[in-house]
Amino acid sequence: MTMQHDAPAPGRPRDDRTNTHTLPRPSEGVWPGLATPPVAPVKARIAESLFRNAVRSLPVRVVFPGGERIGAGGPDSPVMRIERPAAFFARLGAHSKIGFGESYMVGDWTSTDLPGLLTPFAATLSTLVPPALQRVARRRVEARRPREEVNSLEGSRENIHRHYDLSNDLFALFLDDTMSYSAGWFADGSDDLLLAQERKIDGILDMAGVRDGMHVLEIGTGWGGLATRAARRGARVTTLTISKEQQQLAEARLAEAGVADRVQVLLRDYREARGAYDAVVSVEMVEAVGAEYWPTYFAALDRLLKPGGRVGLQAITMPHDRMVVSQDDYTWIHKYVFPGGLIPSVTSIERNLAADTTLHVAERRSLGPDYARTLGRWRERFLDRWDDVAALGFDETFRRMWEFYLGYCEAGFRVGYLDVFQMGLARR
Structure with a gap:
């Protein structure tokens, strides 16, 4: 088991952005202070x-x-x-x-x-x-949460980099062929993860009313699975990511799928987006926004949507009372997995929509139990393919970290402490 302290990895600068907060760097096997x-x-x-x-x-x-x-x-x-x-x-x-x-x-x-x-x-x-x-x-x-993990333009890029840029190959080993890193939606009697992810994507595209001839904005590209499926409906897609590694792989996958001429992948924050679109979709991205930027995020959905258009929003949620008392906490998930993250409640989403937009929740469905199943499948695939993950350079400490992350989240969805909703937003 590799557990280094504060020494930087060879060829990489020491990451001390404050005197008191030294970051774990799982992709390099650096775990400050963990051994003692x-x-x-x-x-x-x-x-x-x-x-x-x-x-x-x-x-x-x-x-x-x-x-x-x-x-x-x-x-x-x-x-x-x-x-x-x-x-x-x-x-x-x-x-x-x-x-x-x-x-x-x-x-x-x-x-x-x-x-x-x-x-x-x-x-x-x-x-x-x-x-x-x-x-x-x-x-x-x-x-308490480190000040540098606030989701400013610069802070968001660093927070996203620390998780999503661990390794494209790592994510490919445990995700399905669409490389969807969000809740699937399983059909009755089916345990097929690929079909569940395709069904989930179709569900959110349907809520946004995406069809042939539309120009769709996606906030949060992932690795291009949703953009590919929207393009196959005949839509033109502009999709935004702040991860250079995700942008490069998404573009390669879009080309392989034969839809690159219909999809533009921009390295751009949602706050920098311009234009007007027939539909806007955003899948499990709001959790990385932070409460202080929720008004800006929801206002952007409203600002970028053409009259008569709809938004398809998929969001992990937690009970409102728990969100209120814990929103300033600094937890294991923040330190090791999702720096700067905050899971909203349905109430907080509705209040931000009412205060800062002309939008409201016109329809919604819960996929909470489906997320528990999705996470279980990811954990099984990750452990089954551990030798391949280790070959990428990840150590035993990372294996236990990732296993705990997936198991911890699965447990939360099993008992309903966490939920996830697909929401169709329309103008009031």
Whole structure:
């Protein structure tokens, strides 16, 4: 397992944008400070007490070295095996929203059924720690979001770069042939991920009313799957990305699909977009915008849409009360996977539309259970093809990080803590 500290990788500059915040660089096997647990004996004891109290009522089995077992789970319930209790509780006590995932990354604890284990934790996420202690932790203990991860024009490009530019080849190994990195929509009785992704794309294009002869704007290109399908409907597509690596592969894939003459891939932020379009589509991009820029983002959808046009918006969501209390938190997901991200609520989307646009939600459908299935398929494919991922230069720490990310998200969608909606937006 490779766990470097603050030394830069050969040929790459050290990335210290502040004196206190040194970034993990998973594509280079650089994990600042991860190898050494924090020294926080009082916090560790508090964390252990809270953890033991919370787990006693959960349908899981937690096994300690020496054979001690806690939890309300039966013989078939998921098992959490704590290999290094002192390190685990030290990390959990120092930064609970980061330390739990970091402990998995370094092997302080393991599980043979990670999504199954995380599901009951996700179901009781808001009550595992007493609300009064949550408020104290937010004020005095928990890490706050780094200022440099705000989604300004420059900040957004860096945040996107840190995730989507890990490696095009990495994403190709676990995604389907459309390279869709968003929820699929499975037909009844079908477990085919490719068909689910094509159905999802058709669903959002239908909500936007995309048809032959239209000029469509897509905000968030991905790797060109939606633009390809829109072009095959006879539409002309302008699609925006701020990832150079995604732009290059999307253009190659569009050419291979024979639709490059109908699609223009621009390296451009949504705030820099100009023109007027018959339809606008944006799939799971709003989560990377940030609350302070939601008014700008939704106003852009309105500004870029021709009279009579519709917007197809796909958005991951969370309950509004949880979003409000957690929107300033800095979590494991922010540190290692999606810097600058914030999942909106349906209420926050509707309020921003009402305040800053002439648009409203005319129709919507939930794909939450489908996202759980999608994430499960991604995790299985990633683990099955780990040898190929490792050949790209990713280390064992990355494997556990990515497995935890996919399993953590799958658990959230399983229990409804997270949802995802396709929304058709029309003018009021």
